[in-house]
Amino acid sequence: MDRDLKLPVGVRVRKHTNSESLQIAFSYHGVECREALRIEPTAKNIKFAERLRSQILLEIEKGTFNYGVHFPDSPKAKMFGTKTAGNKLLGDYLDEFMETCRRGLAHSSVLGYQRALNAHYGKLQNYPIRDVTPPVLREWIAGMKVSAKRVRNVLTPLRGAIALALQDRHLTENPLDLIEVARVTGKVRRRPPYEINPCSLDEIQKILASAHEPYRYGLQLAFFTGMRTSELIALEWEQVDFDNWTVRVDRAVAEGVEKDGGKTEAALRTIELIAPARDAIERLKEVSYGKSRYVVTKPHSKDRYSDSNSWSNAWQRVIAKAEVTRRNSYQTRHTFASLLLSQGENPLWVARQMGHKNTEMIFKRYGRWISSDGLRYQPVSQVATLVIERAKVLS
Secondary structure, three states, X not given: OOOOOOOOOOEEEEEOOOOEEEEEEEEEOOEEEEEEOOOOOOHHHHHHHHHHHHHHHHHHHHOOOOHHHHOOXXXXXXXXXXXXOOOOEHHHHHHHHHHHHHHHOOHHHHHHHHHHHHHHHHHHHHOEHHHOOHHHHHHHHHOOOOXXXXXXXXXXXXXXXXXXXXXXXXXXXXXXXXXXXXHHHOOOOOOOOOOOOOOOHHHHHHHHHHOOOOHHHHHHHHHOOOOOHHHHOOOEHHHEEOOOOEEEEOEEEEOOEEEEOOOOHHHOEEEEOOHHHHHHHHHHHHHHOOOOOEOOOOOOOOOOOOOHHHHHHHHHHHHXXXXXXXXXXXXXXXXXXXXXXXXXXXXXXXXXXXXXXXXXXXXXXXXXXXXXXXXXXXXXXHHHHHHHHHHHHHO
16 A cells, blocks of 8 residues: 555555455444455545445435445344345345235236246346346346347336335346347347238138037127127126117226226227127027126026136137137137128227227228228128028027
C-alpha cells in the first residue's frame, strides 16, 4: 500500500503473509463488526470501501440492513439471524410468486404459469438466488429451443421471483435487464399456421348420425350457434330464453373451473337461435331440463363435461366413427361462421353471434366464405334442417 494514501474512518488494511487487503468496520446492534473485502488497498478500492461502508450505515439507520446480502459467507450473518442470499433458492421465490398469483389471478393464468415452471425451470429452481446470473440465464434460455415470444411468456414467473428478491435485497440488480431475449433464442422453426377447416353439410350429417344422445344435440347446438366449447359446456338452462329463442352467454369453463364473464368483453353476448339450434335446445330439454342445471350433460348423468378436453375426446371418437376428415372440435365454431357467411349472412351479425367486437376477425378468418348477395340466414336454416332430419334417419 502507498503510505501516502489516507484511510477513511472505518476502513482498515489487513496484512497477510504476502499481500494486503481492505477491511471495513461498523457497529450493528451494539456489536463491533469487521468484514474483509478481499480487494487490494489501492486508491480506487479504498474509495469503493468507503462508499460501501456509508451505504451499510445508511441501511442500518433505516432499518433495512441485511447482513447476508452484503456478506453471505460471514459467520455474523448467521449470528444475526438474517437469511443469506446464498441460502435462499430461486425456487423459494418462485413458490412465493405463485402463491401471490393464486390469490389474485384467474385459475387459467395460474395453470399457464405452472405449466411453464414444470416444462422449463427444472434444475434452475435449485440455484441460490444470487447465482441466477446473466450467463446462467442466457444458457438456460438458449436451451429452450422455442420462439422469442414463447420465451417471454415462460419468463413471467422468473420476473416475479426476481422482483421479490430485489425487494428483499437478496439481489442488487435484475439479471434479466442485461439479456436480449431475441438474440439469445435465435431463429426457431415456426409451427404451421392454424388451419380453419370447417365441416361441409354432408360431413355435419355424418357426424350427427354417428353421435349418441345427448352429445349429438350438443354438437348440433355447437354447429349452429358458433359457441366456444368453454361456453357450451358451461351453458345453464337459466341462460335460455324460450320466449325469444335466445341464449345469454356470460360464463365459461376454463381449465375445468367455471367462471363468470367471457374471454373478452364482446364475448358477453346474446345469441339468436336459428332453426337447427332451436331444434337442438328442444331435444336437450327432453334430456336434462328439470334434472340438471346444465343444458348439455354427459350421457346418463346430470353433470356437465368437465373441460374442453373431455368434450374433445368425445368429438374425436365421433368423427372417427363418421369417417370424415379428422379435425379438432373447435372447427364447429368455424363451421357456423363459414356456413352462414357463404349463404349471404351479414358479417356484422355473425360477428355479434360469435362474440367478436367487430367484423375485423370475421373478414380476416372467413373472408373467402363471405357472399355478396345480402341474404339473411333462412337458407342455412332450411338446408341444415333437412340435413338434421336425414341424420336422424341414418342413425
